[in-house]
Amino acid sequence: MLAEAEQEMLASLRLEPEQLDARNMLGVIYARQGDKARAAAQWRDGLRNAPDHGPARANLTILDGKQPVPASEKEEARSYLQKPAGSYEDR
16 A cells, blocks of 8 residues: 555656655655655655745654654644555645
8 A cells, every 4th residue: 555655656746846745745655664764855855845844844853853843743744644645635
């Protein structure tokens, strides 16, 4: 299931490389697969293009466990990480 979701996100990014939600979701998929380096790379790439993207910033912060993050963003990131792949709505 995660492999299928990964392929869908990669396809989305091929069509629109700046798509923040797809890049964030790809990071979530990698994190759920245990590949923290690839997850962090996706979130950092997204933040280079949009430094105020809350979900990517919160996910990276949670992954790093180093920087404080507002509670609302931390809860939003946790909810993303806990949802099954494929259950996200476009914003």
